[in-house]
Amino acid sequence: MSKRKELKLQKQKQIMEENGIIYLDNVTKAYSKGSPAINGITLNIYRGEFVFIVGDSGSGKSTLIRLLLRELTATSGSVYVMGQDLAQIKHRKIPTFRRNLGVVFQDFRLLNDRNVYENVAFAQRVVETPNREIRHNVPAVLATVGLAGKYKAKTTQLSGGEQQRVALARALVNNPSILLADEPTGNLDPHNSWEIMSLLEEINQRGTTVVVVTHNREIVNTMKKRVIAMKKGVIVSDMEEGIYDDNEED
Amino acid sequence: MxxxxxxxxxxxxxxxxxxxxxxxxxxxxxxxxxxxxxxxxxxxxxxxxxxxxxxxxxQEEICLTVFFTEGTSTERMAEVQGIIDARPEVLRTQFHGADEEWEWFRENHLHADADDFWENPLEGMDNISVYMKDISQQPALVTFIQSIPDVDHLNYSPSLANTxxxxxxxxxxxxxxxxxxxxxxxxxxxxxxxxxxxxxxxxxxxxxxxxxxxxxxxxxxxxxxxxxxxxxxxxxxxxxxxxxxxxxxxxxxxxxxxxxxxxxxxxxxxxxxxxxxxxxxxxxxxxxxxxxxxxxxxxxx
Incomplete structure (x- = not known):
């Protein structure tokens, strides 16, 4: 490894240890029209944390997730994920960066023309995992999310809860350091919502940092995790073992 | 890897x-x-x-015909044919000697009446048929052939070439x-x-x-x-x-x-x-x- 690369990694490690695995330093994101979607946010999320991000529509939650995915870049301020300044990542290096993150969406975003196994295996093929390892890893992760018996099923034949579990398995199969879940229970009934949340908690207990954007008051209030509430692009509260407060949303 | x-x-x-x-x-x-x-x-x-x-x-079948001044020797006619043949726009040439042409005409068209003719009416009408690759270049070729010594005149149709x-x-x-x-x-x-x-x-x-x-x-x-x-x-x-x-x-x-x-x-x-x-x-x-x-x-x- 070159001296320069070594120094860069050292610096990244230092930023991560001092400021967290996710670190936003006075970040503003403005679109062309209207007031900024995110306005001067500073935020530290440390390795192994389980964090809820709550807030009403237009509060800036989705923009935050898109910034963390490097789908957007900040208008001002810096976004660091795993110590890397995302503004400094070149376009061709974005895929490599994203491989550190697992992502789950409200609408599952599965490849509906492929079966359960292929959807999960796809994430491994993308990172050029040898077939032998794929054949071992995919059944293992499907077993974790309780879908070992349905690996051959088409995703369209599954219930919403099962589809979200496939998405979760796909997000986890590459052992990401961070799992970002954008409204993961938004399309699910209470029973399936709780099953997904239990899985997320289990994943967090294994050491993965989990960030969940949600509207689900009951889940947030029951789970007693760190809760960051956003309103009109700013953080209005950040509490350990917090709750989703009605007053904050209004 | x-x-x-x-x-x-x-x-x-x-x-x-x-x-x-x-x-x-x-x-x-x-x-x-x-x-x-x-x-x-x-x-x-x-x-x-x-x-x-x-x-x-x-258009490759359309030709122009080159006639010679009276008294031009057969050797000179062959020489002129060679000069024309060497032109890039020329596809091929064909020499028609007056005697051979008359012989052919007598045998094929006059039959029994052939004996009525004692002299070759085509005397002095030796000519070369020139076939071109591209008929649009006919004017330039005509000018060239007309400039060759011993060439008397050419028969050709400028309107056909133009068409x-x-x-x-x-x-x-x-x-x-x-x-x-x-x-x-x-x-x-x-x-x-x-x-x-x-x-x-x-x-x-x-x-x-x-x-x-x-x-x-x-x-x-x-x-x-x-x-x-x-x-x-x-x-x-x-x-x-x-x-x-x-x-x-x-x-x-x-x-x-x-x-x-x-x-x-x-x-x-x-x-x-x-x-x-x-x-x-x-x-x-x-x-x-x-x-x-x-x-x-x-x-x-």
Missing amino acids: IMKKINTFFYTLLQGILNIFRNKWFSLASVATISACLFLLGVFFAVVANAQHIVKTI FSGVNGLISYVFVAIIVILLVVSIFLISNTVTIGISVRKEEINIMKYIGAKDFFVRAPFVLEGVLIGLVGAAIPLVIIYNGYNSLLKYVVDRFAMLSSLLDFLSVEEIFRFLTPVSLLVGVGIGFFGSMSTVKKHLDV
């Missing part, structure tokens, strides 16, 4: 092929569009190439214009079909990008799919035109023997020497660049 690359290569290859079947309606629509466009292009090319060929064949070079020029212009229009329409239609087909799968591309797929990994199966569709789309009209043209040629020769003896049609091989590479290039090229540029639009996630 190499093993990983080989795995990825075969995976993208397989995905490209599977994509065609996964999106069978889009694939069918694309193949049909490419086939229809290239079929029209092929048929039009076959018709125009034949028309051009026929006009060219006819033929005009027709030939018109066919060439129309041919080029229609081919260009057909190509542009084909490219537009085909790339539009490819664009729509891929845009429908924008979500799939987004998912791949969120998971961390590099641009190559996302693009390769789509491009391969585009190329395969282009290849099949180009091959279908080629097969149809090949068989159709052969059958039509056979039909014309069998049914209209008179017509086929007058007109010289191009063989299917001559048509396909141009049509095969052009069709394949257009089909594969559009499949390649169409899918490449469309995927590129959606890669910026």
Whole structure:
């Protein structure tokens, strides 16, 4: 490894240890029209944390997730994920960066023309995992999310809860350091919502940092995790073992 | 590392092929569009190439005749024939000696009356027929031949030459214009079909990008799919035109023997020497660049 690369990694490690695995330093994101979607946010999320991000529509939650995915870049301020300044990542290096993150969406975003196994295996093929390892890893992760018996099923034949579990398995199969879940229970009934949340908690207990954007008051209030509430692009509260407060949303 | 690359290569290859079947309606629509466009292009090319060929064949039969001043020796006439033959626009020349011509005429036309003629009425009418490759160059050749010493005069038809070079020029212009229009329409239609087909799968591309797929990994199966569709789309009209043209040629020769003896049609091989590479290039090229540029639009996630 070159001296320069070594120094860069050292610096990244230092930023991560001092400021967290996710670190936003006075970040503003403005679109062309209207007031900024995110306005001067500073935020530290440390390795192994389980964090809820709550807030009403237009509060800036989705923009935050898109910034963390490097789908957007900040208008001002810096976004660091795993110590890397995302503004400094070149376009061709974005895929490599994203491989550190697992992502789950409200609408599952599965490849509906492929079966359960292929959807999960796809994430491994993308990172050029040898077939032998794929054949071992995919059944293992499907077993974790309780879908070992349905690996051959088409995703369209599954219930919403099962589809979200496939998405979760796909997000986890590459052992990401961070799992970002954008409204993961938004399309699910209470029973399936709780099953997904239990899985997320289990994943967090294994050491993965989990960030969940949600509207689900009951889940947030029951789970007693760190809760960051956003309103009109700013953080209005950040509490350990917090709750989703009605007053904050209004 | 190499093993990983080989795995990825075969995976993208397989995905490209599977994509065609996964999106069978889009694939069918694309193949049909490419086939229809290239079929029209092929048929039009076959018709125009034949028309051009026929006009060219006819104009090669039009000649100008060179006459010599009285007393020119046979050696000098042969020398002049050599000079004319050396010109690049000349296809071939033929010498007609007065004595041989008269002999031929007596035997073939006068028969029993031949004995009434004691003298050769064609005396001093030795001449050379000059056939040209391209009749549009006739004026320049006429000027050149007229400047050769011992050449008395030339018989030729400037209006015939003008008409033929005009027709030939018109066919060439129309041919080029229609081919260009057909190509542009084909490219537009085909790339539009490819664009729509891929845009429908924008979500799939987004998912791949969120998971961390590099641009190559996302693009390769789509491009391969585009190329395969282009290849099949180009091959279908080629097969149809090949068989159709052969059958039509056979039909014309069998049914209209008179017509086929007058007109010289191009063989299917001559048509396909141009049509095969052009069709394949257009089909594969559009499949390649169409899918490449469309995927590129959606890669910026």
